[in-house]
Amino acid sequence: MDQDDGDWDFDPFLTAKDHKRIQLEALSRRPTSQLSPLELFKLVAASIALEKSIPAVLDLMEKGRFIDLDPDFLEDHWTLLERQGSYFKGNPAQRSRLDHLKKMRDYRDARSGKVSMSCFKCLDARGEFKRLYETRSEAVSSLEHRYSESGVRLTVYECKHKNGWHLTKA
Ligand SMILES: [Zn+2]
Known part of the structure; x- marks a missing residue:
């Protein structure tokens, strides 16, 4: 008898993903001032609580805070933010904050x-x-x-x- 047969229903990958989402949703219920820059970017990347996570991230960037996303993200700040195109379409004020930051950034x-x-x-x-x-x-x-x-x-x-x-x- 193959003892591994019963394990086919178990999907540790999905479970880990769900677990991560639950953690992020718990984070999103806390005031943004209590979250680390990395936690805020995790919310943005997971499209959770964008109406507060995106302005909070832009605040940090405008304050000149260097935010280290390594090794949690392969992408940079700009890529993660630009992925939220529909949020920015509906929030022109935040869009112009991001555009301003981009203008001043890296050439x-x-x-x-x-x-x-x-x-x-x-x-x-x-x-x-x-x-x-x-x-x-x-x-x-x-x-x-x-x-x-x-x-x-x-x-x-x-x-x-x-x-x-x-x-x-x-
Ligand atoms: Zn410097």
């Missing part, structure tokens, strides 16, 4: 087309959010790349808000 690296991260606390000389590197070695390799491409000498320093690393003119 594209013309060469690689890669979107870089920004520090929402530090501004560069043009008044845009400063490009942020998660690790010192990432910042150093960008510095070396910039020097070999354009001869510009830059130096690495740690973000004073402890968000990561920045480059500045040497």
Whole structure:
């Protein structure tokens, strides 16, 4: 007799998913001020309580808070928010807040087309959010790349808000 036969009805994957949803719904009943940035993004990603989770997330981003979604999400903040297109269609005020944040964020690296991260606390000389590197070695390799491409000498320093690393003119 095969003892595993009885297990075919058991779907641990679905159970885990349901369990997660129940947890998120419990979170959504708490005031947003009691939730961590990551918890707020989890609500947004699961389309739960968007009428309060999205404005709360935008508040954090406007305040310049760097929100680390790793390793819970593979996508970035913008992708997770843009997925809620129908919410933003019905909430033009929140849409324009998001658009404003996007305008000020990361600019594209013309060469690689890669979107870089920004520090929402530090501004560069043009008044845009400063490009942020998660690790010192990432910042150093960008510095070396910039020097070999354009001869510009830059130096690495740690973000004073402890968000990561920045480059500045040497
Ligand atoms: Zn910074």
